[in-house]
């Protein structure tokens with residue numbers, strides 16, 4: 039659904055009108071218009087800084103080089119020696135940042151993996167404070183902290199936790215011009231798997247992801263790092279449930295954009311819409327209700343017969359049937375629980391017997407409603423919180439099989455589901471986030487595709503909110 043307020047305030051007259059009344063002017067977000075390039079940062083300046091004892095700089099610089107970035111540094115910053123040492127180790131050429139009157143690089147990466155205590159946080163302040171006022175529109179800030187389990191002391195763990203508050207607050211300050219800030223908490227083993235997360239978080243694919251914390255760790259056994267970012271799903275078979283429309287259709291499109299063959303599933307009543315979504319993608323439609331008792335069996339047979347199994351399973355099908363608990367009938371409760379959660383467990387249980395290829399990756403769609411809760415959504419929120427717990431619980435089991443599972447928690451996304459909301463609720467839902475607008479189905483699809491791809495090899499059991507830093511449950 040068109041966000042008329044955003045369109046209006048981005049016109050010359052609308053901008054002036056809104057600013058004279060002190061109304062918010064949602065920025066126009068820069069989203070990906072095509073698939074990942076082989077080296078997505080080619081031709082782009084990236085400013086890198088570090089704390090003086092940073093331990094991941096060589097890995098970060100090697101990743102930035104692989105992504106094609108032109109690396110800039112701030113020689114006056116107190117952690118410059120760590121960056122220089124990292125660059126020498128990685129064989130990366132450094133360029134000095136321009137003068138104060140030059141535009142700041144549109145990507146800023148701060149390696150804060152060596153901060154040993156509270157005082158060390160000042161180094162983050164020193165880098166960002168003088169630049170905060172001068173960030174260009176749609177700047178991507180990525181801060182790296184050492185994962186708590188891999189910190190050397192209570193003081194270091196405390197400082198690493200402090201970075202969460204810093205990044206979340208910075209994201210709230212810089213969202214006005216479409217800029218984002220996110221934190222990667224990296225284990226030592228995760229250093230080897232940084233190029234994929236950096237490709238996602240420094241690019242247009244993460245336009246609606248801000249103020250988030252994501253852990254990067256080791257990859258499943260036998261995984262190899264992708265040599266380049268383009269067409270990373272070529273030769274892969276991906277299943278998407280609820281693919282006829284809305285977010286599911288966008289997921290099918292973006293997975294196909296990156297090279298996957300998509301098998302889209304939806305209820306038999308949606309067969310026409312399913313065909314319309316999948317035929318331009320050369321995909322396969324499967325009219326099958328996810329709650330059918332034989333859904334797992336039929337899907338597994340189809341996958342095995344046609345493709346010898348699937349590489350990617352995206353559980354997107356979901357419904358809302360909102361009622362205050364006092365008015366909720368057993369039928370409404372059961373329906374939402376069965377579709378949004380029960381079906382995921384049943385289908386996966388069957389596919390894990392046979393129907394998957396080695397290294398399979400699962401992605402489930404949760405919701406920020408499952409994190410913050412919503413009056414009138416006890417059924418829905420129970421399922422969406424369940425999805426998060428399911429991913430956490432299944433991840434270590436899948437890791438032993440060389441597989442992975444993650445979840446994406448959308449905020450307010452412009453779909454038929456949200457178009458059906460009362461107008462006042464819809465308008466509030468759109469604005470209560472750091473980017474002052476609803477997300478698009480494409481935003482969820484980009485995050486799902488990232489998790490489904492080798493770019494997210496070091497991420498397992500995690501949930502990423504794609505919500506513009508919505509205030510719900512923040």
Ligand code: NAP
Pocket residue numbers: 279280281282283284285286303304305307308326327328329354355356357377403404405406447448449450451452453454455456
């Ligand atoms: P949508 O526009 O209603 O699309 C959902 C699709 O799933 C529809 O095609 C629907 O078919 C299908 N589906 C429903 N029940 C099914 C079943 N039993 N078997 C197979 N397919 C079934 O919803 P959406 O907004 O794209 O949402 C997609 C996912 O994102 C859901 O899991 C939702 O909970 C989650 N989410 C959405 C938002 C948002 O703001 N839109 C926010 C947070 C989370 P029918 O039309 O026939 O029912």
